[in-house]
Amino acid sequence: MAQVVITGVGLVTALGTSRETTWERLLAGETGIRGVTLFSPEGFRAKTAAQVDDKALDLSQVPPPVLAHASRASRFALAAAAEALAQAELMPEPGVSWAVVFGGGAAGLFEAEGFVERRLRLGPKARGVEAFVEVPQDAPADRVAAAWGLCGERITVTTACSSSTIAVGLGAELVRQGRAEVVLAGGADALCRLTFAGFNSLRAVDPERARPFDRRRQGLSIGEGAAVLVLESAERAAKRGARPLAAVLGLGITNDAYHMTQPEPSGSPWARTVRAALADAGMAPEDVGYINAHGTATEQNDSAEWAAYAQVFGDRLPSIPVSSVKGAIGHCLCAAGGIEAAVTALALCTGWLPPTVGCEELDPPCPLDPIPGKARRQQVEVALSSSFAFGGNSAVLVLGRAW
Amino acid sequence: MRVGIASAGVVSPAGTGLAALREALANPDFAPKLELPRPDAPPLPVVACHSFDTKGLLPPLVARRLDRASRLLAVAVREALTAFGEPLPWPREEVGVAMGTWTAGTSPLLEILQAVFQLGPDQAPPMHFPNSVANAPASQVGILEKLGGANVTFFEKQAGGLRAVAEAFRFVRSKRLKACVAGGVDEAEWLNAECFDRLRALRTATRPGFTVGEGAAALVLAPEAPVLVLGAGAAGSPCPPYLYPSTPKGLVAACHRALGDASLAPQDVDLVVSLANGSPQLAALERQALVEVFGTHRPAVLGGPSERLGEGAYSSALRLIVAFLVFAEACPVAWPAPPHLANLGFPALGELAFPPRTALVTALAGGGSAVAVLLGLQR
Numbered sequence: 001m002a003q004v005v006i007t008g009v010g011l012v013t014a015l016g017t018s019r020e021t022t023w024e025r026l027l028a029g030e031t032g033i034r035g036v037t038l039f040s041p042e043g044f045r046a047k048t049a050a051q052v053d054d055k056a057l058d059l060s061q062v063p064p065p066v067l068a069h070a071s072r073a074s075r076f077a078l079a080a081a082a083e084a085l086a087q088a089e090l091m092p093e094p095g096v097s098w099a100v101v102f103g104g105g106a107a108g109l110f111e112a113e114g115f116v117e118r119r120l121r122l123g124p125k126a127r128g129v130e131a132f133v134e135v136p137q138d139a140p141a142d143r144v145a146a147a148w149g150l151c152g153e154r155i156t157v158t159t160a161c162s163s164s165t166i167a168v169g170l171g172a173e174l175v176r177q178g179r180a181e182v183v184l185a186g187g188a189d190a191l192c193r194l195t196f197a198g199f200n201s202l203r204a205v206d207p208e209r210a211r212p213f214d215r216r217r218q219g220l221s222i223g224e225g226a227a228v229l230v231l232e233s234a235e236r237a238a239k240r241g242a243r244p245l246a247a248v249l250g251l252g253i254t255n256d257a258y259h260m261t262q263p264e265p266s267g268s269p270w271a272r273t274v275r276a277a278l279a280d281a282g283m284a285p286e287d288v289g290y291i292n293a294h295g296t297a298t299e300q301n302d303s304a305e306w307a308a309y310a311q312v313f314g315d316r317l318p319s320i321p322v323s324s325v326k327g328a329i330g331h332c333l334c335a336a337g338g339i340e341a342a343v344t345a346l347a348l349c350t351g352w353l354p355p356t357v358g359c360e361e362l363d364p365p366c367p368l369d370p371i372p373g374k375a376r377r378q379q380v381e382v383a384l385s386s387s388f389a390f391g392g393n394s395a396v397l398v399l400g401r402a403w
Numbered sequence: 404m405r406v407g408i409a410s411a412g413v414v415s416p417a418g419t420g421l422a423a424l425r426e427a428l429a430n431p432d433f434a435p436k437l438e439l440p441r442p443d444a445p446p447l448p449v450v451a452c453h454s455f456d457t458k459g460l461l462p463p464l465v466a467r468r469l470d471r472a473s474r475l476l477a478v479a480v481r482e483a484l485t486a487f488g489e490p491l492p493w494p495r496e497e498v499g500v501a502m503g504t505w506t507a508g509t510s511p512l513l514e515i516l517q518a519v520f521q522l523g524p525d526q527a528p529p530m531h532f533p534n535s536v537a538n539a540p541a542s543q544v545g546i547l548e549k550l551g552g553a554n555v556t557f558f559e560k561q562a563g564g565l566r567a568v569a570e571a572f573r574f575v576r577s578k579r580l581k582a583c584v585a586g587g588v589d590e591a592e593w594l595n596a597e598c599f600d601r602l603r604a605l606r607t608a609t610r611p612g613f614t615v616g617e618g619a620a621a622l623v624l625a626p627e628a629p630v631l632v633l634g635a636g637a638a639g640s641p642c643p644p645y646l647y648p649s650t651p652k653g654l655v656a657a658c659h660r661a662l663g664d665a666s667l668a669p670q671d672v673d674l675v676v677s678l679a680n681g682s683p684q685l686a687a688l689e690r691q692a693l694v695e696v697f698g699t700h701r702p703a704v705l706g707g708p709s710e711r712l713g714e715g716a717y718s719s720a721l722r723l724i725v726a727f728l729v730f731a732e733a734c735p736v737a738w739p740a741p742p743h744l745a746n747l748g749f750p751a752l753g754e755l756a757f758p759p760r761t762a763l764v765t766a767l768a769g770g771g772s773a774v775a776v777l778l779g780l781q782r
Contacts, residue, residue: 041524043523043525044524044525045525069643069645097638097656104537109512113516116513116516116594117516119594120516120520120521121520123443124443124444124597124601129598129601129602132598133602133645134644136505136558136560136644136769136770137558138559138560138644138768138770138772139770142641142643142644142770142771142772143643143644145639145641145770145771146641146642146643149641150641151639151640151641151652151653152638153638153639153772154559154639154770154771155557155559155566155570155637156559157556157557157558158504158536158538158556158557159538159542159554159555160536160538166555170570173573173577177573177577193516193524194516194519194535197516197518197519197527198515198529200524200525201515201527201528201529201532202529253499253552253554253555253579254496254551254552254553254554255499255500255542255545255551255552255553256545257495257546257548257549257550259546260533260534260539260542260543260546261533269551272496280579390533390536390542391536391538391539391541391543391545391546391554392542392545392546392554393538393542393554393555
């Protein structure tokens with residue numbers, strides 16, 4: 001079985017529309033959570049989110065016809081894919097059978113919501129039905145394949161907040177099994193009224209900003225963005241002289257089979273996911289040096305997540321740095337896992353661990369090392385990237401330092 | 404490891420359960436009612452599961468908290484697991500769920516948006532939000548059936564159900580799971596259908612096109628089951644998400660990959676379950692693809708599942724169930740080969756001189772993603 005490495009990363013987040021700006025501001029402990037301007041937040045419990053400055057997207061490498069009718073989510077994906085390919089120093093020949101494996105989220109729902117509002121108000125002749133064409137959750141993957149003429153497999157996983165974590169893991173399996181030479185894996189998600197209203201109705205959002213693992217936390221902040229990771233075999237990367245950022249070592253996927261929105265409080269189902277990922281990677285808990293946590297900042301998530309890690313890592317847990325990026329870039333829902341996998345890969349590559357922005361007073365029931373404040377210089381060899389989603393769809397990636 | 408289909412369950416416009424599907428397949432004139440009401444306009448020509456009722460199939464309190472797509476899937480999965488036989492021979496934590504969908508979650512989503520736009524942002528009903536995610540049916544099934552293995556929903560428009568089965572096959576073959584419940588689910592929802600109608604994709608009395616369908620198809624994939632999944636393959640032809648591709652290349656490549664995965668030659672295929680859904684463009688792509696894949700070989704073709712029972716992610720998995728019924732039970736099928744293939748000499752299943760032993764099932768999604776799966780009997 002081939003070892004799978006990441007040779008390029010593209011990022012679009014509320015901290016910046018490129019990998020470099022996102023990474024620099026993330027390490028500096030900044031937050032992209034601010035007042036929503038995409039639509040009016042009046043009447044909602046929270047009026048903040050981690051919104052991307054879409055005017056700053058670099059889409060110069062995308063053929064203009066591919067951008068016609070493209071939604072915000074698709075444009076995020078296209079910008080991230082262009083950046084990832086550039087870092088990997090790859091320019092696919094049209095027709096090449098590279099694969100695209102994405103986590104699918106709201107896709108073009110934000111644009112379609114305008115049509116839905118008019119349809120409900122004005123009846124069946126309401127204008128704007130063309131926005132409907134970008135509603136399918138696989139539209140961003142279709143757009144990326146169309147932009148670079150990619151003729152390989154195209155998979156869109158939709159498992160709520162673990163979607164793009166699973167996409168990265170399954171993308172690595174495509175390479176490992178020889179089903180694809182190169183895979184663009186990750187995902188994109190965009191803010192829309194539906195998710196904003198939904199999380200507000202569940203009272204799962206913090207009216208100010210998310211504070212993962214902080215004792216004052218009141219919930220998550222919704223975010224948006226995209227991540228694309230270029231995956232290929234270590235052998236292929238070496239042959240063409242590419243410098244891998246990190247290796248994808250394993251994937252654990254389980255289902256809590258417990259509740260649609262509540263985590264099982266003991267953390268046992270999530271501990272099972274972590275163990276499955278480590279087993280898939282052929283690793284032991286002792287090998288793990290850093291955890292990029294799901295860390296949503298909801299009361300239930302953070303304590304169940306700590307409990308899961310405590311079961312797997314035992315007394316060693318307080319010595320393992322565990323950080324959540326959701327205080328900085330919000331909870332990017334179906335793109336979150338891909339973004340966090342990209343961040344974890346950058347941490348392994350650079351030897352800098354990102355902080356948990358917003359965690360100032362550690363919650364006593366979650367005695368972790370959350371890297372408060374600013375980034376920490378610490379080289380680790382093996383790291384986890386965890387996602388625990390609605391519906392009990394849990395996924396954990398094991399990433400390793402590439403040599 | 405050899406992986407196959409051990410059992411199946413279905414809810415379709417033909418009715419609830421495999422018995423209703425068998426009856427429909429045996430009736431050459433089967434044509435379900437085409438009607439889906441809208442709140443403020445005439446009904447649309449959609450094939451929905453009009454007779455579907457969870458009474459006696461799901462506990463009332465369970466049915467009440469599930470959205471329609473989850474109810475459809477829960478009933479289909481229960482039938483499949485009951486047919487397999489319980490208790491399952493594996494820990495339920497090692498049995499997964501892989502589902503494809505095109506439309507699950509639309510009704511709860513519309514309920515929420517209606518409340519937000521018409522009543523105010525703070526009036527969004529919280530109970531609908533968890534069901535507005537497309538993975539809700541698969542997750543609800545995981546919860547109801549206590550299946551704790553990988554639970555993954557695939558969104559690939561019309562091809563989602565077949566994709567889910569292909570990935571489930573790989574999960575079991577690679578030993579990530581001991582077994583997997585796989586298939587597809589879709590709900591008929593007026594806003595979706597109206598948009599397809601306005602985009603001139605929907606078949607009407609005066610216009611060719613596809614018919615939106617509704618239903619759930621569930622298969623239990625397990626090692627050494629009597630009807631084997633011999634291989635799976637996928638590829639794509641890049642095009643905008645809302646169009647079929649201009650060439651059949653992706654579909655051809657998916658078929659070749661499935662044949663390669665199964666170590667079979669095109670001449671080894673006895674039966675093709677047609678993906679035709681009424682769209683002239685899709686029919687033309689299928690015709691070109693099959694001629695390119697099979698050359699002068701003419702396997703039998705079973706037409707009609709997606710034309711008569713409606714298009715959707717569920718329907719690409721339903722086509723596998725039809726092939727499963729032909730193999731597992733020699734189920735009589737009176738539906739002919741579709742004209743675009745019959746005209747080229749592809750015979751109907753009933754014209755085949757011997758019982759088929761291998762079948763090719765394909766799917767092609769808007770946006771150009773193609774999946775192919777080969778089934779066969781244990782030799």
